[in-house]
Amino acid sequence: MAQLWGGRFTKETDQLVYNFNASISFDKKLYAHDIEGSIAHVMMLARQGVLSDAEKEDIIAGLQGIRSDVEKGKLEITDEYEDIHSFVEAELTRRIGEAGKKLHTGRSRNDQVAVDMKLYTRDEVRQMNSLIKEMLHTLLSIMEENTETFMPGFTHLQKAQPITLAHHMGAYFEMFKRDHERMVDICRRMDTCPLGSGALAGTTYPLDREYTARLLGFSGPTLNSMDGVSDRDYLIEFLSALSMVMMHLSRFSEEVIIWNTNEYQFVEIDDAYSTGSSIMPQKKNPDIAELVRGKTGRVYGALMSLLTTMKGIPLAYNKDMQEDKELVFDAIDTAKGCLSLFTGMLRTMKFNRKKMAESARHGFTNATDAADYLVGKGVPFRDAHGIVGQLVLYCIDKGIALDDMSLEEYRQISPVFEEDIYDAISMETCVNKRVTIGAPGKAAMQDVIGKYKKYLEGYGDDRI
Template sequence: MAQLWGGRFTGSINELAWNFNASISFDKRFLEQDVRGSKAHATMLAKQNIISEEEKKLITEGLDSILEDVKAGKLEITSKYEDIHSFLEANLIDRVGDAGKKVHTGRSRNDQVALDMRLYARGEVEHMADLLNNMLVTLLDIMKANTETYMPGFTHLQKAQPVTLAHHVGAYFEMFKRDLLRMKDIRERMNYCPLGAGALAGTTYPLDRDYTAELLDFYGPTLNSMDSVSDRDYLIEFLAALSTVMMHLSRFSEEIIIWNSNEYRFVDIDDAYSTGSSIMPQKKNPDIAELVRGKTGRVYGDLMSLLTTMKGIPLAYNKDMQEDKEAAFDAIDTASNCLTLFTDMLRTLKFNKENMEKSAMMGFTNATDAADYLVVKGMPFRDAHSVIGRLVLHCIDKKCAIDDLKIDELKSFSELFDEDIYDAISLETCVNKRLTVGAPSPVVMKKVIDVNEAFLKEFKL
């Protein structure tokens, strides 16, 4: 057992207690961050003449060699060590001797792990932004190709009014665009360096925390040493944002599942993202969409776990905070995999445009426009609403659409109907005449597509 704190103790720790306390099994993920932070700390110590340039050189080269050997499989991170910090320091001392014993000068594991988590989370925020950008590009491509692909719009899962596929998918573009902007906000707030805060009260060594922050690409140092080592707000924000991403993916998954059903047949999912049944040979199941929907609850659980861990912790660092890692890692891995797979599935999705248009035609989605037609002819809207309601009931009995009725039949409901009603309630007219900002007409959608294309070109994290 290799630890950094044995001097105070005369007895050995219980083996079960050691394993319970150790975090090496999961914080080994921090190896690169710990190396990077230790190199920056050593560079700052040398600048401040706390260690010599030669010692800094030995430390830096030793850290690089450890990282290289682990990546090459020559050095194994084992449970012999309590955590990634003790693994790195013990191996550094083995390689460079007394110089390695100085790497921890002016530093605590508290600010060390706070730095590692912040560096790791920052990298994952950037990676998540890239995945969201890929999703937005995919959605925009679908929008560009489908400004005149008619389909029913829904409320309460009931056919409501005709829209286009571009308009429907555009709603998800807005959702994921907000998700991308949340990543930018999170990165802005989290991008301050806790290294140099020590255990909780700083240090008497003349550290240059601004320089350390600069070396690690932070905006600057954190301004309160107690908050520096006990803050996990940025992680909670990140998991909350990932939960929102997953909620959006889950909603979209639900729609893909419905659209893939035999009753709708709006989409065909590529074989690469479907599975079959062990007993029913005809089945092609939307398993990826269903798993994304299911894993959403898992990410929610990770967020709640972290919130619950943090809710009763007094200042400053407490061992409870070790529980932040596994929840964060799981949420990040799950959301990353779901977003990657869903985007790939979406990119290969085939839309059955004829079925979409036919569904819009048979769902009385033009009923509101038929009422508006009567209003334009002079009928009060509430009366028009009642007339079209009776007309729809008549069509349900006859198993036909409003468009299928002859003009004489329409006139039996109102003399205001004339031959121009057929053009007024066609899908094209119903969609094309909706010209307000945010509406589904091709003219408006093309402007929105231009705005979104410019957003993607200009966006910087």
């Protein structure tokens, strides 16, 4: 059992205790970030005269060799070591000798793991941001092609008013746009480097923490060493943001599942993103959407677990905080996989425009516009509301839509109706006369699409 702290102890750690305490099985994921942080630390130590230039060169070459060998599969990270930090330091010393033992000068595993997790999280936020960008481009493409694809808008899962597919997709564009902005906020708040905080009270070595921070791409060092080693707010924020992404994906998935049913037939999911039944040959199941909906709870669980872990921890570092890694690793992998797969499913999905339009027409989504028509003829809105309610009851009884009624049938309920009622309640009129910003009318949608294009042109991953 390779440990960094054996000098204080006269007995071997019980094997079960060692296994319970060890983190190598999961924190080996941080090997590249651990080496990145170590190289910056060594460069700073040499600049400050704590290490010689020769020691610096030997250590950096050794670290780079370890990273290269792990990446090529020539070196295996085994559970012989307690954690990834022990593995790297032991392997470095094996390769370059006594100079390797100086790697840890002026730092603790507390600030070491803190910088490793920040470097890892920053990379993952950037990757998530790229996936969100792909989703936004996919949504925008669908919007551009469907400003005249009429469909019902819903409240309470009841058909309410006619909209367009472009308008519906625009709602999700807004959601994922907010998700992008949350990623930017997370990176801004976590843009400080904890390396040099030591165990909790800094160090007596003449460290240049500003220099280390610059080498690692941070705006500066953390300003309190106790907070530097015990802060996990950025992980909680990231898990919260991922939970929001998953919530948006889950809502979207629910709609795709509904739209895919035989009763709706609004969409056809590509074969590559569907599965069949082991017993029912006619089935084509929306498994990707269902799994995304299901995995949302998994990401929520990681957020609640880390919040619960952190709520009772006194300053500074405590071993409880080791529990952050498995939760975060799993939640990130889950959210990235879900977002990538859902975007692919959406990009290849076919929309049944005819079914959507017919569903809007037969769902009395133009009833409000019929009432507005009467108001325009001088009928008080409350009376107009009652008249249109009678029209709807009549159509339900006859099994027809408002558009199917004859003018004579209209006038039997109210003599105010004229021939122009048909134009007033057509899907085109109902949608396109709604021209205020944010509404589904074609002119309004084209304006918004233009704004979204400009937004994506300025959407650079370099912002984070």
